[in-house]
Amino acid sequence: MPLKCDNSIAEALQIMTRHALSSVVVVDNEYHPVGIFTEHDALDVVAQHLSTSLALQEVMSENLFCVHESMHLYNAYILLENRGYRHLVVVDESDRFVGVLNEGDFLRQIGSEYIANSKEVRSVMSTAPIQIKSTMLISQAATMMRSKGAHCAVVLYDDGDKRLLQEHDISQYCVSSAWDPATTLGELKQSDFEPISQCMSLKKAAAMMEQNDARQLVVIDEQQRIVGLLKRNNVLKAIHGEYFNFLVDIIDKKSTDLMRIYENKKLLRDVINTIPDLIWLKDSDGKYVTCNNRFERFYHAKESDIAGKDDFDFIDSQQAAHYREQDQDVLRQQQALHYKEHLSFADGSYKGLFHIIKTPMRNDRGELIGVLSIARDITELHRQEDSLRRIDHDFNEAQALAHIGSWSLDPSKALLQWSDECYRIFNIEIGTSIDYARFLQCVHSEDREYVDRAWNAALQGAPYSVEHRIVVGDDIRWVRERAKLQFDDQGALQAAVGTVQDITKHKLYEEELEHLANYDALTGLANRSFLLSHLQKSIHMATRNHRIIALLLFDLDHFKDVNDSLGHTVGDELLQRVAQRFTERIRKGDLITRLGGDEFAIVLEHITRREDAAQVAQEMMAVLAEPYCLSNKLEVHIGSSVGIVIAPQHSSNAEELLQFADTALYKAKSEGRSTYSYYTDELTSTARERMQCENRLRRAIGNEEFELYYQPQVHIKSNRIIGVEALLRWNDPELGLISPNRFIPLAEETGLISDIGKWVLFEACKQGKQWLDQGYNLHVSVNVSAHQVHYQDLPKLLDAALKESGFNAEKLTLELTESAMMRREEEIVTMLHALRAKGIRLAIDDFGNGYSSYS
Template sequence: MRPAARALCRHEGAQSEAVVAMARPPRLLETLLANLDGMVYRCRDDAHWTLEFVSEGCHALTGYAPEDLLLNSRISFLQLTHPEDRAMVRSHIDTCMRERRRIDIEYRILHADGGVRWVWERGVGLYNAAGKVEAMEGFLQDVTERKEAAQALQEAERRYRSIFENAIEGVFQTTPDGTYIAVNPALARIYGYHSPEDLIVGLRDISHQLYVEAERRTEFMRLMEQHGSVSNFESRVYRRDGDIIWISENARAVYDDSGKLVCYEGTVEAITERKLYEAEMRHHATHDALTGLPNRNMLHEHLQRAIQVARQKGGLTAVAFLDLDQFKFINDSLGHQVGDELLKTVAQRLQACLRDTDMVARQGGDEFVLVLQNQTGGELGIAEVMQRILATVARPWQAGDREFQVTASIGVSRYPVDGKDVETLLKQADSAMYRAKEQGRNNFQFFAPWMDTQVSNRLEMLINLRRALDQEEFKLYYQPKLSLKDGSVIGAEALIRWQSPEQGMVPPDRFIPFAEETGLILPIGEWVLRTACHQNKRWQQAGLPTIPVAVNLSPRQLNQSLPEFVSDVLRQSGLDASCLELEITENVVMKDAEKSVATLHALKRLGLQISVDDFGTGYSSLSYLRRFPVDALKIDKSFVRDIVRDADSAAIVKAIISLAHILNLRVIAEGVEDEEQHAFLKENACDEVQGYFFGKPMTVEDFTAWLTRQAGTGR
């Protein structure tokens, strides 16, 4: 380097050092600046914002020592600024210098550790006499925590707003006097308004404009005052178009710091579909699916209430047991469809004969029970009603182009003369009905003490059933169960038949109810279980497919000793428990739910399967499914029979299949008789089927041959 150049450099370096020295504050001020929580600076207004002075706070703020930044010795002030913020910061500072305003800005810097910090900068420009900026002085403070907290708050508010705006449930805030403050779009949709604003403007009086029953708002306020909140508060409300829907509310009272009530806030869920479904299921649990009349369960409840009223207020209550005289002939000769139409017609005629306070229920089959309350006319008044019923039932009835006349036999018992409880009154009326049958039918008979419950034909039935057990007249038939997925055989149901020497083959509906009543069902049920298990083991030993065989349990069998008995049968037969399925009905377990659940769990521990038979026709189709350890539901054949032509039956079947699958249960449809029913069940994801369309109940020999053929075809 030339001497002149070296001299010039020495001059400029000395000049810079002089500037820095001039900018260096006195010792006391330097100590004060070092203790500030931030960085004090002086810089030039050049392309790099070259620092002429920087306080000791620089290190804590940037991670660099002051000497690293002075005169851009290691890094410039510009390089400290985050690349994405440089243009914004440059523009702000240039504007402030030009307009002689104070610098006030937040931006990001790059820390020496590679991280990003937010800083808040405040500064001023220093101008010469000509008005030109000579330098800038200011202060930078780390505001990262505050910035991140603010951003987190903004994000939380954004998420809350998103949840509020996009929630499926309605969300609201109301004043204590019933005016909406804020609502979300979902609530507007539920109530039938175009927007939240429309709802707030249009729905100003919740008590009178919203609730169908005004007392629901009163109850809402009472609960709020008492508990400060409501949960699952269900009400009927008006939509904007006048339609009525069901809603469920969850809400709480909001208070300010002084304890003053500010508002109510909460959520609203539309539950109309659920309420309709629950009402439908309740109806089916208490009403006969065919006639729409109350079923046996509702009959017992109604008769119990009638007895209580009569006990408290006096008066005569009559129970009439009605049985159609020619129903079996019509049902067998003309078919089930005609028989069903007859039952519905008789149900309508019986209802027309009664007062609003009376009741007619379908007991089952062609049997109906009438409960007549407060019969002030005594036996004469009851007799007049019975004569009117007999005449009404016997009116000609048209079936296609043929006309029939169906008569009835009626037995009547009275409270308190003939009995003081439900079971006794029904039993006495049943006995009187059999007396009416013996008297030539198409008449009614009052119960009399001399009428023994064991009338002659029933006594004969008892004798014959006892003999049938001793002489091995019972036979088991087997009906196959098939998978709807691939048509393979996946099980069979054991069905009892009685080969009577006098009557020939007697179907179970002729003798099982009597066996239940007399207690003979216990030894009969034990015989069925033993026989089915031993036969299934013999099939397996013969090399036939291993399938479970289902056996029906009666109400009397479901007791605490049943698990031990089943275990003994499985051990004696050598049959694996997984090859046995026990079928129970809803009414069986609900008679004593607590004992039933213990018994069923004990059975499940053996490793067998449990299914619910006749599902949808019993006591409570939903309440126990979560409590009892069942594997499958069997849809009652009364629903399957009508699924193609009856929308209600189809809807019930779909609902049962959906419910079962939600609860991880298999669904079995029984009574499948044609391709249309088969196609419907397959389309709606039913799991298993049985019925005449696939195979009728067969003798052991016939079923063995059938199962052998199925195994040979690989199905």
């Protein structure tokens, strides 16, 4: 409860004793605080032997500090500590007395629960209290405590007893009937105290203070010596920690600096004018108080012309009202507010974006007196930020186009910083916190161990470059990751950066290319390339495990006739049906491939006898020989021939093995087709001879090694030569004359018969013309092969031969085999009519026998 200035010291001490107060506030008639009398002031009364009947205005402290009741408790404590007071006087909006705050109030409100359990008393305690003997006079003790600024002292008795003398002990004695300045401390009632160990938890000590309402605790060491004093202020500082002390130091430093500045107004003006920011101060009514030179440019006016005026005197009312509203917000909220404004200087010299800080200004009594504002030009900064945002946006766009995301790792936080594209690739919401464990969850379960192993290897210095799958919803994606890690001298990870690229399309394309490279487009079976690769691996495994494998090479008998007579569409469908039968009948682990055309190959694994291959060949030949019902209602029958080779018996090389199988197949076909044949060394010799013959045959065409012999055709009755038949001979420069039955079948098989037949036609027509010119009226007969009939434009070829030679078409006879006429009948009939129309004679002959007769 407050007192008036004319109340006596005795009255104040009685109230303080009765209500256990450490102070009383003195107010005027309007209840405004004008002074404060504390227990510490009571020390002066005793020390100076003052009469307790004196009025309070004679001894009270007028240097009191008032705060408004709306102030935050924390801010109030900062002021208490900053000013070095033990009491704060609380007033209302009309500055009338409301109450008093002391350190005990702050401690009870803030609490000690935030003190670390490990913090000990000795880390925060003050120096040891003064120690005085019990024989000292009370007045002397009060003088000593006053001079040393001590609020308590330890009294030492002759019998070794110790008591704690506190300010309130002296103030209470002043109002007792036994009060006498000459009284010794031994005669004064003092407080017992329970010392605490310097090793005690500060949290526990603070609880003791709060429980016992103790203002201080005496601290002893292990030898029971008094080494310090724990005060409420020590505990409060500990609660706020080092940060609080730092703030206090800063406040003290700023206060000192401001005092120096205020002491030197010229220095203050120089400093303010040196700052490139706009600085101005307005009072609470919005009137300008002062400004710096930079702000003078803003309104194009001197400070003397600006002071005392408001914004309405310089700018339009709408903008002025806007600034006024900002200032009022600062005063209402009593805290600094930040704004961004585009400001144009009145002289038109500059326009830019400014960051403005407006903060409430107070006087020494804590009263709001106006608003201090600082405006900093951030135009260039804003431009740079926009540029960085554009760069960041462009970077994210580029990453999105390339499907490449980037990331970085801060080992101290164990968190991955992902770019937007990384989040998009993994289909995770942008901004989601990602650590290594969360990343691994996204990796496909079959790849997780591989990725983790690669990362751990990278932590040991290995390069990090991996391709793996990730699970994105119901989809599987492929990503390629690369990273660069940085280590310190001890090998500890300092940082890591990397990229993630979505390569799903690339992987699918690779798989498609691999499929195209290894599989037949028509049947879906593996192709020759895949066969050779698989066969070589199988040979290697069989050799290592002392087993055998078999390669079966199938060729469809007379498949060419199907293509020629029914068309390629039917032929393709037939190949697909054949492939289906192969697939349905082969064993698991065996391989079926299409080598091209009508050739198929089977690799038989895990066979124990050579005969097993023949059994499979027979079974498969029987399956393939069954009729095929095609989509156009056609029923097609087709047989097959098989060449069989055993590995590693015949060869350990896949290419060579396939060549041997082809040789065995040729033998099977030469034996009448629809059968199988095993490869032997003798077959290789025959195949080599056949290959040499083919090479010689090709060379013979260019080297003009062919000759025509003409067999006369004699009229039996007249015994007169009426014509000749052209007979072909091959005169090899090394082997001499070669029998037609050796080279004609080979020429038909290789297609060389077309070039040979053309030469025969031109040469025979040429010779026939020469005989006619010499007066010999002879017919010339020429054999035409089935290959020429089916695959050459025979009418066009004959036109060219007759035109070049000048031979009469009516003197030319073409001999065709019956088999050549039985295929593609409609086309053949049309062609024959065209030849007859030219006057050319036609004859049916067994082309094979005719050539056989060349010998």
